[in-house]
Amino acid sequence: MENKETNVNEWVEERLASLDAPGTWRPDAVRARKRLGGRACALRWRRWMGASATAAAVVLGIVVLGAPRACATPRGCAASLWQRVFATEIAAHRVASGPLTATFKESGAPTAPITCEIYSDYQCPFCAQMFTQTVPALSEYVKAGKVRLVHRDFPLSQHQYARLAARYANAAGLLGYYDAVVDRIFRTQKIWSQDGDIAAQLTQVLRPDALQKVREMADSDVELDQIVAADMELAAKEQIRETPTLVIVSRGQRQTIAGVPDISLLKRYLNELLADGK
Amino acid sequence: MAASEGSFDFEAFFQAHYERIARSIARIIGDRARAEDFAVEAFWRLWRHPKVQGANAGGWVYRTAVRLALNDLRGDRRRSQYEAGRAAPQKSPETPEQAHAAAEERRQVRHVLALLDERQAELLLLRTSGLSYEELATAMDLNPASVGTFLSRAQQAFRKEYLKRYGEQGNER
Numbered sequence A: 001m002e003n004k005e006t007n008v009n010e011w012v013e014e015r016l017a018s019l020d021a022p023g024t025w026r027p028d029a030v031r032a033r034k035r036l037g038g039r040a041c042a043l044r045w046r047r048w049m050g051a052s053a054t055a056a057a058v059v060l061g062i063v064v065l066g067a068p069r070a071c072a073t074p075r076g077c078a079a080s081l082w083q084r085v086f087a088t089e090i091a092a093h094r095v096a097s098g099p100l101t102a103t104f105k106e107s108g109a110p111t112a113p114i115t116c117e118i119y120s121d122y123q124c125p126f127c128a129q130m131f132t133q134t135v136p137a138l139s140e141y142v143k144a145g146k147v148r149l150v151h152r153d154f155p156l157s158q159h160q161y162a163r164l165a166a167r168y169a170n171a172a173g174l175l176g177y178y179d180a181v182v183d184r185i186f187r188t189q190k191i192w193s194q195d196g197d198i199a200a201q202l203t204q205v206l207r208p209d210a211l212q213k214v215r216e217m218a219d220s221d222v223e224l225d226q227i228v229a230a231d232m233e234l235a236a237k238e239q240i241r242e243t244p245t246l247v248i249v250s251r252g253q254r255q256t257i258a259g260v261p262d263i264s265l266l267k268r269y270l271n272e273l274l275a276d277g278k
Numbered sequence B: 001m002a003a004s005e006g007s008f009d010f011e012a013f014f015q016a017h018y019e020r021i022a023r024s025i026a027r028i029i030g031d032r033a034r035a036e037d038f039a040v041e042a043f044w045r046l047w048r049h050p051k052v053q054g055a056n057a058g059g060w061v062y063r064t065a066v067r068l069a070l071n072d073l074r075g076d077r078r079r080s081q082y083e084a085g086r087a088a089p090q091k092s093p094e095t096p097e098q099a100h101a102a103a104e105e106r107r108q109v110r111h112v113l114a115l116l117d118e119r120q121a122e123l124l125l126l127r128t129s130g131l132s133y134e135e136l137a138t139a140m141d142l143n144p145a146s147v148g149t150f151l152s153r154a155q156q157a158f159r160k161e162y163l164k165r166y167g168e169q170g171n172e173r
Helices: A002-017 A029-049 A053-064 A081-085 A087-092 A125-137 A139-143 A162-175 A178-187 A189-195 A208-220 A222-238 A263-276 B010-029 B032-048 B057-075 B079-084 B096-115 B118-128 B133-140 B144-166
Strands: A114-120 A147-153 A245-250 A253-258
Touching: A002 B096, A002 B118, A002 B144, A029 B010, A029 B032, A114 A125, A114 A222, A114 A263, A125 A139, A125 A178, A125 A263, A125 B032, A139 A147, A147 A162, A147 A222, A162 A178, A162 A208, A162 A222, A178 A189, A208 A222, A245 A263, B010 B032, B010 B057, B010 B096, B010 B118, B032 B057, B057 B096, B057 B118, B057 B133, B096 B118, B096 B144, B118 B133, B118 B144, B133 B144
Parallel strands: A114 A147
Antiparallel strands: A114 A245, A245 A253
16 A cells, blocks of 8 residues: 555656756846835835825725736637727827837827826736736726826846837837737737747737738837837836836826736726816 | 844745745746746735744745646646647757657646646645645645645546546656
């Protein structure tokens, strides 16, 4: 009996040992520590600066409950999220006058009292969660002219293909396909993250000629780097350290929320901001 | 970011465990960048929960990390594509045939882990991450005297599921 159990034990351990990674890989503890430090600083700052007790409580709640509850697998989204959320903006997807005004990344009424800026990394699993769960939940605010959404790129250095994905998304944006491509990139994150073959995942949302143009631009268009660089510059000013990060701007006040916020608390917070503004 | 609790040195704890935890997650999901994301998330949750900071923090953060990894493994509806195309950080076999066989075995093991009862999968992965029976008992909220029994059951369940899916063929290396 004991011998049999020993055999099972050895057999299972042998199977599980097939997962072993070589000892040469060293996870970057220094970078991870900085990311944790950034989160902690942001949290302390939020606690310190809360505009009102209620708002502070709500924001704190957003942060406390903001931790992702599951993996960031895109699922259950039949239509393009950005199409659903930003239906009125599709025609405006053009860069107006240079990289700093990539208007295809903005959605909602320019006069909206609240602006939500989302800093994301296409290879970050929690950003995929943000774009499949939180962003659609804000659609009612966007359609009602209460919230303007701005998507900003913040590719993290540890994500090998994040910058390339941003290039594809922005190239598609310049050509008028931003919403569909952003959605597709997040949905297929796990697949292209293995080899960087983002183009292969876009065949379902772009015609062959459009895909060819997007691919050519992603390969060589320097303007695309400027679009990302502009977002990164803003991120540096905002002291963004991780993704996703949501910056809520209302009446000149900026509130930074790191991680995926709890949707119900986020809505409460937005409602309070809107009520205060009346 | 200092320790959130007077007696608990978060900094020292992080330095002592981060790499090992990130490696443990990478073993499960086979993706180093994501593994680091999940490891950071696990430590962040630890930092946010002062109540679990203390003697039992090790088991708690390992279990959180393993759970995040298993959720990632389970949550992927395109699992077969995901894993087939995955260039996992693994040993370097000598021949293409061996490379293929090793990749196939990893795919099979991950698939079985994703199918297994969550607690059993966690127990197996925590044990292979090097946790002692005592640490396992704390992390999994088990009676220390029962850990061996639960572990044995988990191993048998793993073996049964593996053989059911892949037969003895899967045993060939």
